Amino acid sequence: MLRKLSTIGLSVLLVNATSVSWAADVGTAINYQGYLLDAGSPANGQYDLAFRVYDDAVGGTLIAGPLFIADVDVADGVFTVAPDFGADVFGPDARWIELGVRPGASVGGYTALTPRQQALPAPVALYATNTFWYANGNDIANTNNAQVGIGYDDPTAKLEVQASSGLLVPATVMRLRTKQAIGNVTSLLEFKNTAVNAYSDVSGTTNDSTLNLNAASSGNVLIANGGGDVGVGETTPDGRLHVYASNSAFDAPRALRLETFQDPSSFVFHTALDFEGGQINSRNLDDGGGSTLHLNWATNGNVTLAHGGGDVGVGFNSAFTKLHVRNGAVTGFDSSDLNSDDVAIESPNAWLGLYSDDEGGAGSGIVLAEVDGSITNKWSIYRRTTGNVGDLNFTYGSDTNPTANEKILQLLPDGTTKVQVLEITGADVAERFPVNDTNTPGMVVMIDENNAGQLCLAKGAYNKRVAGVISGAGDLPVGAVLGNLPGTNKDEAPPIALSGRVWVHCDTTANAITPGDLLTTADRPGHAMKAADASRSHGAVIGKAMTALEQGSTGLVLVLVNLQ
Numbered sequence: 001m002l003r004k005l006s007t008i009g010l011s012v013l014l015v016n017a018t019s020v021s022w023a024a025d026v027g028t029a030i031n032y033q034g035y036l037l038d039a040g041s042p043a044n045g046q047y048d049l050a051f052r053v054y055d056d057a058v059g060g061t062l063i064a065g066p067l068f069i070a071d072v073d074v075a076d077g078v079f080t081v082a083p084d085f086g087a088d089v090f091g092p093d094a095r096w097i098e099l100g101v102r103p104g105a106s107v108g109g110y111t112a113l114t115p116r117q118q119a120l121p122a123p124v125a126l127y128a129t130n131t132f133w134y135a136n137g138n139d140i141a142n143t144n145n146a147q148v149g150i151g152y153d154d155p156t157a158k159l160e161v162q163a164s165s166g167l168l169v170p171a172t173v174m175r176l177r178t179k180q181a182i183g184n185v186t187s188l189l190e191f192k193n194t195a196v197n198a199y200s201d202v203s204g205t206t207n208d209s210t211l212n213l214n215a216a217s218s219g220n221v222l223i224a225n226g227g228g229d230v231g232v233g234e235t236t237p238d239g240r241l242h243v244y245a246s247n248s249a250f251d252a253p254r255a256l257r258l259e260t261f262q263d264p265s266s267f268v269f270h271t272a273l274d275f276e277g278g279q280i281n282s283r284n285l286d287d288g289g290g291s292t293l294h295l296n297w298a299t300n301g302n303v304t305l306a307h308g309g310g311d312v313g314v315g316f317n318s319a320f321t322k323l324h325v326r327n328g329a330v331t332g333f334d335s336s337d338l339n340s341d342d343v344a345i346e347s348p349n350a351w352l353g354l355y356s357d358d359e360g361g362a363g364s365g366i367v368l369a370e371v372d373g374s375i376t377n378k379w380s381i382y383r384r385t386t387g388n389v390g391d392l393n394f395t396y397g398s399d400t401n402p403t404a405n406e407k408i409l410q411l412l413p414d415g416t417t418k419v420q421v422l423e424i425t426g427a428d429v430a431e432r433f434p435v436n437d438t439n440t441p442g443m444v445v446m447i448d449e450n451n452a453g454q455l456c457l458a459k460g461a462y463n464k465r466v467a468g469v470i471s472g473a474g475d476l477p478v479g480a481v482l483g484n485l486p487g488t489n490k491d492e493a494p495p496i497a498l499s500g501r502v503w504v505h506c507d508t509t510a511n512a513i514t515p516g517d518l519l520t521t522a523d524r525p526g527h528a529m530k531a532a533d534a535s536r537s538h539g540a541v542i543g544k545a546m547t548a549l550e551q552g553s554t555g556l557v558l559v560l561v562n563l564q
Helices: 123-129
Strands: 002-011 031-038 045-054 062-074 078-081 096-103 133-136 139-142 148-150 159-161 172-180 185-192 195-202 211-214 221-223 230-232 241-244 256-261 270-276 279-284 290-296 303-305 312-314 323-326 343-347 350-357 363-371 375-383 392-397 406-411 417-419 428-432 444-447 455-457 466-470 480-482 495-507 518-521 528-530 541-545 554-562
Touching: 031 096, 045 078, 062 078, 444 495, 466 541, 466 554
Parallel strands: 148 159, 230 241, 241 256, 312 323, 323 343, 428 480, 495 528
Antiparallel strands: 002 031, 031 078, 045 062, 045 096, 133 139, 172 185, 185 195, 195 211, 211 221, 256 270, 270 279, 279 290, 290 303, 343 350, 350 363, 363 375, 375 392, 392 406, 406 417, 428 495, 444 455, 444 466, 466 495, 495 554, 518 528, 518 541, 541 554
């Protein structure tokens, strides 16, 4: 049996920086030598090793491993291996290596040897950690939290590069260069003593600077350093900045023009976006310069889209409505599927439409539909402009005209709701009444003889003034609630179940309750009990028990309320 790891040596391969050859990678493996005792004697033979790396000598977090090395030769207790945990395991943070061992012929678990061995750095490696530079994949990173100076020993920025000082002529401090082999074309970005310049060098001939940032007190920031306008795709720019794909045909001075042009031999699309005076205009230059987009800063100026009366499409160029937003392609769907929608938002399988129609009975409405080659399964909410103009109608169907689909729900101005089927997910039918006593859901209440139209907790056995049960006890929510009293605090007027299933507080001091028993009021206020005396039960029955409650206790019983 493995008893103990007596000694362990750890070394990391270091390379002298003056003799590094980048042709061969030293790798990330470490040299690990140990001395192994088996049953108190130096081990001999083959053993399987399992390495784990932690961030603490005891416990801690597993950083790497397990890394298994099988059939390691051990002679007189000594073994040497080179486990490789990768490049990101050993760094500035302390690490401990835990070794697990089992005989080489074994297939069982590994015996973890203690204590863990701390991985200590070599002297040169200690110096290397002070350089701040390290490899991160294919990148070289610097963890310095202060500044880096190149040619400057007192940097005041994260990176400060300085060529020299005291020169009488401008010196280049830093140069970024790209070079193209064909034509011997070089592009340069230079940081000089008093300027930043971008220029080109063709076959050894330096051209004029196209970008000049001058630090002198009277210096300018120049683009196209000749004093002219700036043209992008335009050799004779028609403005201080003119972006264009062909020649200009609409002559007007402006601050900025973005212009496109397509060869008239095919189709003519000659448009411009102009920034001029107090407005921004998008123009069709081959149609007299009419604006399709007009933004006017004047007090009475309008913001206009589709200035010629056309439709606006977002996501495509063939809008079916005044404003049509499309997200994704739709197959087989066209304007005939709509019903005068003014605004439409469309995806490959859904449609949201808004419309206002004063020419027919549809009026104003909202359309929510599925798109499957055409609009199907359409829900519509509309208010008529003729006929019953106050009605709000909900319809469902596949007809493009919402008024032709089946009417599912109607809301009338007088508060009437018409619906084919009304499904209530609650468990009872209740009505709100003011209750004069402190109460909780599940308590039995009776008519308060001293306050007309109000209730109080039921008191006394077989009380014929019993009125119902406060809804909401247990896991059963309130169902339909009738008679909400205007201005009444809901805490003062809880819902009283008049029919349906509710949980009821019961007292079985006299008799146990079993399913099917009739229940009446008990002597305990707000509680029910078994109606054992039939002669006293008439007019005092709350309903029938649906669950049981053993004798001599109090608790909740599920009751089918049916006042008798």
